[in-house]
Amino acid sequence: MIDIYKKSGSIESTVVGTVIALLATIIGALLSLASAWIASGILLSVTFITWALIQSELALWSTIIIYSLIPFGTLPFKFILTPTFLDITIATVYLVFFSQRLKSSRRPIVTTPAHTPIIIFILLSILSFILGSGNTVIGPNLLRKFVGYILNISMALIIVDQVHNKYILNRMIRIIILSGFAAAILGIGLYVAPTNLSELSLNYLSVFNYPSGNVLRYIEDNPANPLRAIGTSVDPNIFGGLLAIAGALLVPQTSANTPVFKHRFTSVLMLIVIITTLLLTYSRTAMSALLASIVFVAAIRNRKVLWILVAMILLILFLPLSQQYVSHFTDAIKGQDLATSMRLGEYKDALILISRYPAFGVGFGGTPDIDIYLGVSSAYLLLAEQVGLIGFSGFLIAITTVFVWGIKHKSDSLTNNCLSSQWLGIYGALVATTIIGVFDHYFVNLDFQSSQISFWVMIGLALSVTRISQELK
Structure with missing residues (x-):
C-alpha cells in the first residue's frame, strides 16, 4: 500500500x-x-x-x-x-x-441551459435569507439548515457532473428504485405488524434523534380512523412523495426494451409493492402525482403503461380499505375534511403575507408581523413567502428550463433504447414532484432535508439524461 x-x-x-x-x-x-x-x-x-x-x-x-x-x-x-x-x-x-x-486528469466541467437559472435562484435565496435575517434570531441550527438547503439545490449541478455516462445513470436509477422498494417493504411491515410492536420499533430510532412516543399516524391524527403507512419517514405524506418518485421511475421499466433490471418481472413486482404501500399512506397528493406521471409517460411515448393506471384504479376500488380510501379522496375534492379545510386557510394567509412582502419575501426564519406566519402546505406558496415573487420567478424559470430542454431533445433519448425508459421515468418523476408541490411543501421546507435532496437529485438526473443523449446521438 x-x-x-x-x-x-x-x-x-x-x-x-x-x-x-x-x-x-x-x-x-x-x-x-x-x-x-x-x-x-x-x-x-x-x-x-x-x-x-x-x-x-x-x-x-x-x-x-x-x-x-x-x-x-x-x-x-x-x-x-x-x-x-x-x-x-x-x-x-x-x-x-x-x-x-484538483486532479490533473479531471474532466472539463459540463454545463446545461439550466445551470445559469439554478445559480441565479441560489443567489436570490441567499439574498432573501440576508434581507430576512432581521425577522428572527439566526442560530446555528437555522444557519445549518439554510446552508444545507443551498447545498441541496446545488446538488443538481453536481449530479450533472458526476453522472456523465449511461452506465452511471443506470446505476443511479437502480439505487433510487431499490431504496424506494426497501422503504416500501419496511413501510408494509410496520403497517401490518401489531401497533404496539410497530411503535416500539420506531421508538428505537430515537437514539438517532427520531421522535418517540406516539409516532404512528392516522387519518386526521385520530386513532379511530385508519392507520397511515409512514415507514421511517415520520410523516405519511413525505413517505408518499418518496414512493411516488420511485414508482414513476419504475413505470416505464415494466415495458422497456432494455430495462435497468435484467427481468421485467422484477420491475413489475417492485412496482406492485410500491403502489400498495403508497395506497396505505392515504396520501392523496402523492397518489394523484403518480397517476399523472403514468399519463405523462403514456402521452409522450408508451401507451402500454396505461394498464398500470387501470390496475391502480381497480386496486383502489376492490381493496378492503377502498371505501375509506375513496371517501378520503372525495372529501378532499369537496373540501369537507379537516386537512383540506386547514390547507384552504393556509393558502389565504400565505397570500396575505406575499402581498405584504412581494419582492424578496420574509426569508427563512420568521415573519416581521405578529399577525402572519411562515408556513403553508404548498411548495410554491411557501417559496413565494420565503424568497418573494422575484425568487419564485427564478425557481419557475429554472424548472421550466429543465422541462423545455428535455422535451426539446426528447427524440434523442426516446430513439436510443439505452435511454428511452430512463428519460420517461425521470421526467415522469419530475411531473410527479411538480404536482406534489401544489398541495405539499416538503420539497422546499428547511425542516425536510431528505425531501429537498430527493427533488434536486431528480432535477440533476433530468439534466444528465438529456445531456448524455446529446453526446450519444
Whole structure:
C-alpha cells in the first residue's frame, strides 16, 4: 500500500494516503479523550469518506439510501452541532467533487441551459435569507439548515457532473428504485405488524434523534380512523412523495426494451409493492402525482403503461380499505375534511403575507408581523413567502428550463433504447414532484432535508439524461 501511495501522483490518492497514515493516531486520541459512541461515529465517518474518495459514486448512493431509509437520522451524540447522516453524505459528495477538480486528469466541467437559472435562484435565496435575517434570531441550527438547503439545490449541478455516462445513470436509477422498494417493504411491515410492536420499533430510532412516543399516524391524527403507512419517514405524506418518485421511475421499466433490471418481472413486482404501500399512506397528493406521471409517460411515448393506471384504479376500488380510501379522496375534492379545510386557510394567509412582502419575501426564519406566519402546505406558496415573487420567478424559470430542454431533445433519448425508459421515468418523476408541490411543501421546507435532496437529485438526473443523449446521438 505504501508503494502504491508513493507512486501515485494524484491529489486524491495523497488525501486518501494521508488519512490512512493518520488513522492509527486518531483511534488512540479518540478513545482516550471521548466516549466510545463518539469515537466510533467519527471513525465510521472517516472510513466512509476515505472509501468515497476512492469510489466516487459511493457518496451519491449513500445519500440516496439514507434519504430513503433513515431520512431524519442524526449522529447519536452532539459534536458542536448534531449533524444528520445526510449532512455527512452530502458533505462527502462535495468533498469528492472538489477533490476530482484538483486532479490533473479531471474532466472539463459540463454545463446545461439550466445551470445559469439554478445559480441565479441560489443567489436570490441567499439574498432573501440576508434581507430576512432581521425577522428572527439566526442560530446555528437555522444557519445549518439554510446552508444545507443551498447545498441541496446545488446538488443538481453536481449530479450533472458526476453522472456523465449511461452506465452511471443506470446505476443511479437502480439505487433510487431499490431504496424506494426497501422503504416500501419496511413501510408494509410496520403497517401490518401489531401497533404496539410497530411503535416500539420506531421508538428505537430515537437514539438517532427520531421522535418517540406516539409516532404512528392516522387519518386526521385520530386513532379511530385508519392507520397511515409512514415507514421511517415520520410523516405519511413525505413517505408518499418518496414512493411516488420511485414508482414513476419504475413505470416505464415494466415495458422497456432494455430495462435497468435484467427481468421485467422484477420491475413489475417492485412496482406492485410500491403502489400498495403508497395506497396505505392515504396520501392523496402523492397518489394523484403518480397517476399523472403514468399519463405523462403514456402521452409522450408508451401507451402500454396505461394498464398500470387501470390496475391502480381497480386496486383502489376492490381493496378492503377502498371505501375509506375513496371517501378520503372525495372529501378532499369537496373540501369537507379537516386537512383540506386547514390547507384552504393556509393558502389565504400565505397570500396575505406575499402581498405584504412581494419582492424578496420574509426569508427563512420568521415573519416581521405578529399577525402572519411562515408556513403553508404548498411548495410554491411557501417559496413565494420565503424568497418573494422575484425568487419564485427564478425557481419557475429554472424548472421550466429543465422541462423545455428535455422535451426539446426528447427524440434523442426516446430513439436510443439505452435511454428511452430512463428519460420517461425521470421526467415522469419530475411531473410527479411538480404536482406534489401544489398541495405539499416538503420539497422546499428547511425542516425536510431528505425531501429537498430527493427533488434536486431528480432535477440533476433530468439534466444528465438529456445531456448524455446529446453526446450519444
